[in-house]
Amino acid sequence: AEAVVVVDPGSPVVPAEVELFQALPEGAPPPDVVVLAVKPQVAPAALAGLPALVGPETIVISIMAGTMLAELAAFSGDAITVRAMPNTPAAVGKGVTALFANGLSDDARVSIEQLFARTGSVVWLEAENQFDAVTAVSGSGPAYVFRFIEALAAAGEAAGLPPELSEKLARATVVGAAALAEADPRSPRDLRAAVTSPGGTTQAGLEALDADPGLPALVRAAVRAAAGRSKELAEGR
Ligand SMILES: NC(=O)C1=CN([C@@H]2O[C@H](COP(=O)(O)OP(=O)(O)OC[C@H]3O[C@@H](n4cnc5c(N)ncnc54)[C@H](OP(=O)(O)O)[C@@H]3O)[C@@H](O)[C@H]2O)C=CC1
Ligand SMILES: O=C(O)[C@@H]1CCC=N1
CATH class of the missing domain: 3.40.50.720 (NAD(P)-binding Rossmann-like Domain)
Structure with a gap:
């Protein structure tokens, strides 16, 4: 410009x-x-x-x-x-x-x-009416990921790691996973499967993450709430 x-x-x-x-x-x-x-x-x-x-x-x-x-x-x-x-x-x-x-x-x-x-x-x-869902997924989405980093760091602390080390590991893990998801053409599902040794630690962690209500249901609720708020903003509320 x-x-x-x-x-x-x-x-x-x-x-x-x-x-x-x-x-x-x-x-x-x-x-x-x-x-x-x-x-x-x-x-x-x-x-x-x-x-x-x-x-x-x-x-x-x-x-x-x-x-x-x-x-x-x-x-x-x-x-x-x-x-x-x-x-x-x-x-x-x-x-x-x-x-x-x-x-x-x-x-x-x-x-x-x-x-x-x-x-x-x-x-x-x-279509313009896709904006409510788009705002809820990619507009607000970075905050969900940062919340995940916070939660992973807090969980590492609860598992006995010093706070600084736990935050460093959590942040680097999300950055690294995002970079791999960008560079590797495999689907997120396949990338997840590649980390998950049968009967290993990741499988145990994922089972807890998916236990009722489970991460997918929580993320669906987050996107529904954010899209609902976008609709309210459109109505001037
Ligand atoms: N944050 C995000 O990730 C995204 C935000 N958006 C949209 O971007 C917009 C801003 O959001 P966000 O940056 O989070 O909010 P902020 O409150 O951080 O930014 C709003 C800005 O507008 C300025 N402002 C207030 N009144 C006036 C005025 N009369 N004339 C000119 N500027 C004014 C504020 O100045 P001051 O600080 O001095 O009050 C501030 O710099 C929103 O409409 C949001 O929906 C869209 C996509 C992503
Ligand atoms: O929170 C908001 O309303 C704005 C729109 C998407 C991200 N931030």
Whole structure:
């Protein structure tokens, strides 16, 4: 990008080449791309000045959970409007972003894809109503994995390891398993089977993990709750 501008009423630390504004600038030429990253609850107040700022060539990308394209139309004036759901591993180029828009030109589609490809992989959704489930799986998902690291570290401590060592082992194990899942084309199921010696330690651990209610049921409940919250946000609650 030629110039990157951040609008934030606070004082976030931004890179030297980024300009910081406390409020939306008035009378500026229409930007190429605007990314809306405020909380959905503050959007009406924060974005009131946006229609006057954007032009018909501007691409407005909202990453707000639960804010529908139909609602975004009120903020985005003439601009091309896109919904995106990224996730925080984007900070290290390992994110995954789901995108959806109606009637995009091929050019717009390519530039949006290129923008998010800088932060990791990109998928286009077939329907806007997939966002609730997508938000619950990949938007919120990193937090489930971090929770797992915390739980594994705490369990190691309970099994007698010093806290620092246990956290180091738990973190390195999840990082290593994720890297293997990325590099090895086998399914997660096959990767799991490769660790699990018949009658060995892993089998004993997995049996406990799957005992009622079991990890799959807990994860299903987590995704259902997060998707439900996404729907509530869409209804303005
Ligand atoms: N966190 C995540 O993993 C993901 C978040 N999202 C979406 O991103 C959005 C932000 O979430 P998150 O980063 O977690 O929340 P934060 O509260 O961390 O970020 C919100 C930001 O908006 C700023 N802000 C508040 N009011 C205004 C305003 N009037 N004008 C401009 N900026 C304003 C805040 O500034 P200040 O701190 O000074 O109040 C803050 O920097 C949400 O819509 C969320 O759904 C989407 C995908 C993943
Ligand atoms: O918790 C949230 O609402 C946002 C959306 C996905 C991740 N964080």
